[in-house]
Amino acid sequence: MNTFLTILILLFIVIAIWQIVKIYDLTQVSTVVIDNSEIANDEDNRINGNLMLGFLVFIYVITIVCFIRYGDFPLMSNAASEHGSKIDNLMMVSMVLIFIVQTVTQFFLYYFAYKYKGQKGNKALFYSDNHKLEFLWTIIPAIVLTVLITYGLVTWSEIMNVDQDEDPMVIELYAQQFNWKARYSGEDNALGKSNVRLIDIDRANILGLDEFDPNAQDDVITTELHLPVGKPVLFKMRSQDVLHSAYMPHFRAQMNCVPGMITQFGFTPSVTTIDMRKTPKMVEKILNINNIRVEKSKDLQEKGEEALDPYEFDYLLLCNKICGKSHYNMQMKIIVETQEEFDNWINQQTKFENSLIAQK
Amino acid sequence: MSEYIEFDPTEDHGHHHKETFITKYIFSQDHKMIAKQYLITGVLFMGVIGILMSLLMRLQIAWPEEPNIIFEFFLGKWAPDGVMDADIYLALVTMHGTIMVFFVLTAGLSGTFSNLLIPLQLGARDMASGFLNMISFWLFFLSTVIMVASIFVEAGPAAAGWTIYPPLSAVELAQGGSGLGMTLWLVSMGIFIASSLMGSLNYIVTVINLRTKGMKLTRMPLTIWAFFVTAIIGVISFPVLLSAALLLIMDRSFGTSFFLSDIFIQGEVLHYQGGSPVLFEHLFWFLGHPEVYIVLLPALGIASEVISTNSRKPIFGYKAMILSILAIAFLSTIVWGHHMFISGMNPFLGSVFTFTTLLIAIPSAVKAFNYITTLWKGNIQFNPAMLFSIGFVSTFITGGLTGIILGDSALDINLHDTYFVVAHFHLVMGISALYGLFSGVYHWFPMLFNRMLNKNLGYVHFWVTAICAYGVFFPMHFIGMAGLPRRYYTNSNFPLFDDLADTNKIITGFAIVGGLIQIVFLYNFIYSMFYGKKSPQNPWKSNTLEWTASMKHIHGNWQGQIPEVYRWPYDYSKPGYDEDFVPQNIPMKKGEIEY
Numbered sequence: 001m002n003t004f005l006t007i008l009i010l011l012f013i014v015i016a017i018w019q020i021v022k023i024y025d026l027t028q029v030s031t032v033v034i035d036n037s038e039i040a041n042d043e044d045n046r047i048n049g050n051l052m053l054g055f056l057v058f059i060y061v062i063t064i065v066c067f068i069r070y071g072d073f074p075l076m077s078n079a080a081s082e083h084g085s086k087i088d089n090l091m092m093v094s095m096v097l098i099f100i101v102q103t104v105t106q107f108f109l110y111y112f113a114y115k116y117k118g119q120k121g122n123k124a125l126f127y128s129d130n131h132k133l134e135f136l137w138t139i140i141p142a143i144v145l146t147v148l149i150t151y152g153l154v155t156w157s158e159i160m161n162v163d164q165d166e167d168p169m170v171i172e173l174y175a176q177q178f179n180w181k182a183r184y185s186g187e188d189n190a191l192g193k194s195n196v197r198l199i200d201i202d203r204a205n206i207l208g209l210d211e212f213d214p215n216a217q218d219d220v221i222t223t224e225l226h227l228p229v230g231k232p233v234l235f236k237m238r239s240q241d242v243l244h245s246a247y248m249p250h251f252r253a254q255m256n257c258v259p260g261m262i263t264q265f266g267f268t269p270s271v272t273t274i275d276m277r278k279t280p281k282m283v284e285k286i287l288n289i290n291n292i293r294v295e296k297s298k299d300l301q302e303k304g305e306e307a308l309d310p311y312e313f314d315y316l317l318l319c320n321k322i323c324g325k326s327h328y329n330m331q332m333k334i335i336v337e338t339q340e341e342f343d344n345w346i347n348q349q350t351k352f353e354n355s356l357i358a359q360k
Numbered sequence: 361m362s363e364y365i366e367f368d369p370t371e372d373h374g375h376h377h378k379e380t381f382i383t384k385y386i387f388s389q390d391h392k393m394i395a396k397q398y399l400i401t402g403v404l405f406m407g408v409i410g411i412l413m414s415l416l417m418r419l420q421i422a423w424p425e426e427p428n429i430i431f432e433f434f435l436g437k438w439a440p441d442g443v444m445d446a447d448i449y450l451a452l453v454t455m456h457g458t459i460m461v462f463f464v465l466t467a468g469l470s471g472t473f474s475n476l477l478i479p480l481q482l483g484a485r486d487m488a489s490g491f492l493n494m495i496s497f498w499l500f501f502l503s504t505v506i507m508v509a510s511i512f513v514e515a516g517p518a519a520a521g522w523t524i525y526p527p528l529s530a531v532e533l534a535q536g537g538s539g540l541g542m543t544l545w546l547v548s549m550g551i552f553i554a555s556s557l558m559g560s561l562n563y564i565v566t567v568i569n570l571r572t573k574g575m576k577l578t579r580m581p582l583t584i585w586a587f588f589v590t591a592i593i594g595v596i597s598f599p600v601l602l603s604a605a606l607l608l609i610m611d612r613s614f615g616t617s618f619f620l621s622d623i624f625i626q627g628e629v630l631h632y633q634g635g636s637p638v639l640f641e642h643l644f645w646f647l648g649h650p651e652v653y654i655v656l657l658p659a660l661g662i663a664s665e666v667i668s669t670n671s672r673k674p675i676f677g678y679k680a681m682i683l684s685i686l687a688i689a690f691l692s693t694i695v696w697g698h699h700m701f702i703s704g705m706n707p708f709l710g711s712v713f714t715f716t717t718l719l720i721a722i723p724s725a726v727k728a729f730n731y732i733t734t735l736w737k738g739n740i741q742f743n744p745a746m747l748f749s750i751g752f753v754s755t756f757i758t759g760g761l762t763g764i765i766l767g768d769s770a771l772d773i774n775l776h777d778t779y780f781v782v783a784h785f786h787l788v789m790g791i792s793a794l795y796g797l798f799s800g801v802y803h804w805f806p807m808l809f810n811r812m813l814n815k816n817l818g819y820v821h822f823w824v825t826a827i828c829a830y831g832v833f834f835p836m837h838f839i840g841m842a843g844l845p846r847r848y849y850t851n852s853n854f855p856l857f858d859d860l861a862d863t864n865k866i867i868t869g870f871a872i873v874g875g876l877i878q879i880v881f882l883y884n885f886i887y888s889m890f891y892g893k894k895s896p897q898n899p900w901k902s903n904t905l906e907w908t909a910s911m912k913h914i915h916g917n918w919q920g921q922i923p924e925v926y927r928w929p930y931d932y933s934k935p936g937y938d939e940d941f942v943p944q945n946i947p948m949k950k951g952e953i954e955y
Contacts, residue, residue, distance in 0.1 A: 005419075005430070005872070012876040019817060020883060034894045038812035040743045044819070048742035051823060052750070058827065059754075062834050070838035070863065091771055098761040105728060105757050112735040113750055117742065118672070123940055124933040125737040128674040128955045133733070134726070141725040148764065149718050153711050155770040160707035177534065177625070196624035208624070237704075241625040242528040243637055245702065245777065249843035252774045256703050258637055259527055260621025263704035289858045296858075311855035318854075320777045320845045322453075322521045323528060324535045325446045328848035 042119055049117025056110035060103075078281055080315065080336065081251040082268040083159045088252070090155050094148065162266040168234035171225075173317070174207055175237070175244035175257040178326035180317055183207060184220040184346060192216020192352065196240050196259075203357050208240075217353040220346060225317060225334045227269045228342040234266040247320035248334065250276075256321055269336045276336075277313050286313050387498070389490030392913050394497050395476035396808055401504055402468025403797065404882070409508070410459040413452045415875045420444050422861075422868035424850035438516070449849040450519040451537050455511060457522030458545070462552060463507065465655040465793045467500050470594075473658055473800050474563050474587040476808065480906035481581050483572025483923055485916040488565040492558050499555035503548045510544035518545035521847065523644055526619040526637050530611050533625045543612070546605050553602045560591035560598075567591075572905070574925035578682075579944070581904050581929045582675060585682050586661025589689045590654050596693060597650040604643035611635070641703055645696035652789050653692040657685060659796020660727065660756075663749040665929075666799050667731055669902045670746035671738030672940045674930035674955065677730045684723035691720045701769040702776055710769040717767035721760070728757050739933070739940070743900065744818025748799035751826050752792050758830075759788025762837065777847075780840025783833045791829045798822075798881070805885075806899050810911045811892030817884040821877060828874025832867050839863055901941045903929045908945055928955050 040048075079085050116124075162168065172183035172191055185191045192213040199208035209216045227233055237246055239257035246265070247254045255265035276282055289311050297307035319330035337345070388394060416435070419428060427442030438448035475493065479486055487493045511517045519537030520529035524545070532539045567588045571580070580588075610616040611632075619640040620632035668675040675681060697705065697713035731753045740746065762784040765771050775781065798821075805813045839860045844851065851857045851864075898907035905925070909917045923945035931942040936949065948954065 008869075008872060009876065012873075012879070016879050016883065019820070019880060020887075034896050036896065036899070038815045038893055039899055040741045040746075040815065044815065045740065045742045048747060048819065049740070055823075055826060059830060062830055066835055066838050070835070070842065087770055087774060090768065091765070091774075094765050094768065094771065098764055102758060102761055105732065106754060108732050109735070109750065109753055109757070112732060112738075113740060116671070116735060116738045116740050118739045122739045124671060124673040124739040126674060126933050126935055127676065127733075127737065128930065129677055129679070134677050134680050134730075137729040138722060138726055141722050145718050145721055145764075148768070149715055152714055152718075152768040152770050156707070156711060156714065156768075159770060159773070160710070196622045197629050199624050199629070201627065241623055242531070242534050243525050247777075247843075247845065249774060254702050254773050254776055258704050259623050260634075260636060261638070261704060285859065289855060292858050292861070293855065308855075311858070313856075316854070316856065318845055321525075322450065322847045325450070327450070328446065328850055329853040331854070 040118070045118040049114045052110045052113040052117075056106060056114075059106055059110075063102075078276075078279060079250070079252055080269060080271045080276055081253065082270050084250075084252040084267075084270075086155050086158065090151060093151065097144070097148070159267075162234055162264065163232075166232045168232035168266055169228075170234050170236060172207075172236045172238060173225075173246050173257065175239040175246065175319070175323075175330075177241050177324050178319070178330040179223070180225075180246075180319075180330065180332035181207060182222050182225045182332070184222070184349075185215075186218030186220060186351065188215055188218060190215040191236060192219050194238070199240070204355055209352055211356065217351065219352040220349045221352065221355070222349055223332065225332055226342055226345050227334065227336045228339040229269055229272045229336050231339065232266060232268045235264060237263045237265070242323050243321045244319045244323050244330070245321035247318045248315065249318070250315050254320060272336045272338065273313075273315060273334075274337075276315070282313055286311060387494055389486070389494045390913075390915060391475045391479050391487045391490070391493060392808070392917075394493050395472050397497050398468060398471030398475060398500070399801070399808070401501055402463055402471055403801075404885070406459050406463040406468065406504060407878075408882070410456055410464055411875050411878060413456040413459070415872060416444075417449065417452050417456065418868040418871040420449055420849070421851075422865045424852055444849075446849040447516055447519060447536055450521070450535075450847065451511075451517045451541070453847055454518050454521055454524075454537070455507075458507070458518075458549075460790065461522060461651065461655065462549070463504060465789070465797070466556065466651070467552070469655065469658050469793060469797050469800075470587065470590060471497070471500065471559060472797075473583070473662065473804070474559070474591070476804060477581075477583055477906060478563055478566050478587055479570070480807070480909055480917060481584050481904050481929075482567065482570060482575055483905050483918075483925065484566060484570035485918075485922070487562050488570060489562055492562050496555045496558035496562065499551050499558070503552040503555060506544055506548035506551065510541050510548065513539075513541045513544065515539045515541060517541040523641075523648065524608070525644075526608060526611065526640050527623055530608060530620055531623065531625060531630065533628075543609075546609055546612075550602060550605055553598045553605075556594055556598055560594040563587055563591040564595065572922050572925055575944075578679070579925055579928045581661075582664035582678070582681055582685075583658075583661040583904075585685055586657045586664070589685050590657045593650045593657075593689050593692060594654050597647040597654075600643055601647035604640060604647075607643075608640065638700070638703055638705060641700050642696070645699045646693075648699065649696040650692045652785070653688060655789050655793045656756075656796075657689070659752060659793045659799075660685070662796045662800040662803070663731065663752045665902075665904070666745045666749040666803050667734050667753075668930050668932060669803075669900050670741045670743055670749070671734055672741065672901075672932045673734055673738040674932055674934075675730070676733040677726070678928065678930060678955065680726055681730060684726045687723040688720060691716060691723070695720065695767075698767050698769070698772070701772045707769075714767060714769045718764065720767075721764055724756075724760050728753060728760070741900075743802065744813065744815055744822055745799045745803035745900075747819070747822040747826075748795045748802065751822065751829075752795035752799060754826075755787045755791045755795060755829065758834075759784055759786070759792060763788060774843075775840060777845055778840040779836050779844050779846055782846050783836035783840060786836075787829070787833045791833065798825075801885070803900065804906075805888065805892075806895030806911065807906055809889050809892070810895050810913070811888050812895050812899065813888045813892060814884050817880055821881045821884070824877040824880075825874055828870045828877070831870030832874060835863050835867055898943075901939075903931060903941050903943045905944055908943065930955065 170185040174181040192215040193210040196208045237257040239259045244257040293308045315334035317332040431439035431444045432442040438445045515536040518541045607618040617632040617635040620635045623630040695717045698717040701710045925944045926947045933940045
């Protein structure tokens with residue numbers, strides 16, 4: 001790749017020198033004489049006017065290429081949570097809208113630039129105002145936006161208002177530089193009190209739980225996030241050091257973790273990890289990624305390095321707020337499974353009261 | 361100032377002010393010289409650093425594993441054996457953002473064109489206070505020096521993102537860059553804000569008080585309207601950032617807890633109790649969002665002027681343009697919360713900010729449609745300035761439209777801090793404002809240096825830049841929609857994103873070409889400054905007053921009396937006149953109607 005870059009840079013230097021020489025020649029002739037040679041003439045107008053049309057084509061081409069190449073919209077379909085499809089629908093409506101506006105306005109912009117390219121002797125139309133037109137293109141965006149705002153706000157409040165009647169399972173997401181922990185609230189479905197000042201590494205009280213709080217005794221702390229499918233979950237986010245953001249793209253969920261306060265986000269996972277791996281889109285995506293990894297492994301093995309493992313899909317929790325050196329690798333695996341599998345797994349975990357190391 | 365107003369046209373002006381090299385070129389109080397100083401310090405010097413940093417980042421994103429000799433050359437100890445350090449990547453992200461947003465596009469853009477054009481287009485001999493103007497520039501210069509110096513600090517420059525959210529920016533244990541580097545960042549920004557406030561106050565006073573006879577508010581060029589409103593937003597919002605910076609300095613150095621609470625880091629509990637990082641976010645974005653318009657409005661003003669002049673047509677809907685500038689400015693101060701939908705603030709606030717944010721689309725749409733209508737049935741002269749202005753309208757539309765998605769709180773949940781956001785704001789404020797800046801430089805270069813820029817180099821510069829800008833930022837939306845978070849040093853820890861690696865390489869390719877083509881501009885600029893063709897008096901056949909002033913820079917701008925204004929500045933191709941332009945200082949004919 002370095003060679004490619006070097007060649008590119010050299011190429012540009014050559015072009016720059018060529019231009020410099022050309023300009024130098026041009027300017028040698030007359031540096032004092034005032035003339036209009038640096039002002040666009042008919043020839044310039046013709047060339048640039050045509051290029052305007054060309055550029056319109058370029059914008060359309062790049063749009064089409066992008067949609068074909070990346071348009072499977074992993075974040076606009078295949079949502080793994082119940083509210084996810086609402087966001088996806090809103091996204092689709094908004095995308096269609098801006099796609100239309102973009103296509104039409106760019107057309108007029110560049111087409112007019114092409115059509116009305118200047119020529120000596122032509123005179124422009126003196127046309128300074130038209131209240132009807134102004135009114136029209138104030139009121140149309142206003143109406144469209146009213147619809148969009150209403151749609152957006154309804155969706156937003158549906159997502160953000162957690163329905164306590166549904167009895168969501170309360171789980172704490174705990175962020176620290178640079179990893180995640182999950183704390184399950186246990187059978188009482190209530191998280192024990194906690195504060196960073198109670199953290200006691202020697203006794204393995206890593207999240208600073210209050211040892212004497214009865215609610216804390218059955219809490220379970222894990223490094224993997226397991227969720228039962230179809231069960232509403234209410235996440236309580238906490239951070240012990242800097243801002244982090246708990247980003248779960250497949251569930252269309254994100255909330256910052258703020259030291260000194262508890263934030264929350266609730267959703268209901270709707271597709272198990274195993275089912276998600278079987279969806280046609282995901283099968284195709286994984287196949288594609290694995291092909292890329294095989295190619296990469298070949299290069300690596302030539303250099304005498306280890307090959308990459310084949311990739312298998314898992315839901316992920318990523319950190320999405322700049323948090324320091326290893327921000328790029330702050331992740332936790334999320335596994336969505338049946339209630340039965342979940343119960344099995346959670347019962348194997350150690351409860352907080354049993355995890356403390358006795359004081360010497 | 362009064363001495364200039366009572367200027368006697370019969371006297372030779374040069375006798376009044378014996379100028380030494382120092383008062384003319386260094387501690388100059390002349391607005392034209394100060395404009396040039398801003399242009400060279402803010403745009404040329406800082407711009408090169410900012411763009412270089414972005415190229416280093418792009419190289420890292422595209423080829424994260426491979427050692428690169430370029431890294432070793434530029435980053436030295438931060439890239440042992442050519443492998444970039446993760447800390448310095450974040451520092452590059454931070455410094456690129458800071459430099460481009462504040463130094464290039466705020467000080468560089470406003471500083472250059474407000475200073476140059478406000479007195480010239482209003483018919484004033486100079487700014488209201490030349491002295492304050494000089495202080496403003498030198499404070500800016502000082503802040504530039506400090507910011508650049510902070511790059512060379514032992515533990516690295518500030519690396520908490522240009523938004524410097526605490527606690528990351530406040531606690532040195534969290535990150536090396538949060539030590540001396542961050543202190544210098546804060547000091548530099550404090551001085552920068554002082555400079556910006558002085559400049560803005562000066563612009564406001566000048567616009568209100570020093571308009572020439574006949575220059576009613578409704579006859580002011582849209583450039584002046586844009587600079588005027590920009591200055592007002594700056595005066596309203598910059599002090600809030602200053603207070604945030606001061607409180608952060610207190611937290612960092614004097615043990616207060618405005619923004620910090622309950623922190624356990626590297627095995628120790630810090631004493632902070634009761635503060636909130638969300639408070640900082642509010643204070644920061646109260647400036648941070650208007651800042652976007654501080655960057656954008658001058659570009660809108662420049663584009664209005666350039667598009668009208670080069671279409672040889674009046675700007676369509678002059679009054680609607682003014683109203684939409686005012687509406688955008690007003691709305692810009694009440695939308696800051698759309699950066700904080702998922703910060704943990706009350707979801708109801710999110711609804712309010714979604715509402716106000718999406719409203720901005722209305723005045724923005726009016727502006728875009730008015731520009732397009734201005735082109736309709738024009739006689740378009742494709743000078744390089746015009747190309748950049750058309751490019752500006754194009755990226756303003758493309759980038760603005762995705763704002764409708766990001767401003768919608770429900771959609772922001774999933775796109776917040778992904779590359780979708782990076783693509784959006786780079787197009788709508790980065791590239792658009794840069795185009796506005798270039799457009800202004802090409803258009804007013806004759807006014808600045810009394811020489812012309814080479815047009816063919818200008819054409820090459822525009823077309824390559826335009827293709828690269830779309831090549832970089834259009835695909836970037838799609839990798840954002842695939843869920844790729846921004847500010848990741850490498851994506852190789854997520855096999856999920858392996859299929860985006862190729863796209864990142866393509867983007868980097870466009871970025872390198874787009875970055876390097878700026879050398880052509882740089883060359884054109886520096887060469888033409890000294891050896892360019894001499895400019896005719898009014899090369900673009902423009903109506904505004906600056907083209908009636910002496911092209912050779914003299915103190916007081918006009919030989920003889922200040923011109924009087926009789927009409928609005930957009931009488932292009934007006935029926936009843938032979939020429940296709942009627943400058944503002946030409947009296948109205950009998951029975952002629954003003955626009």
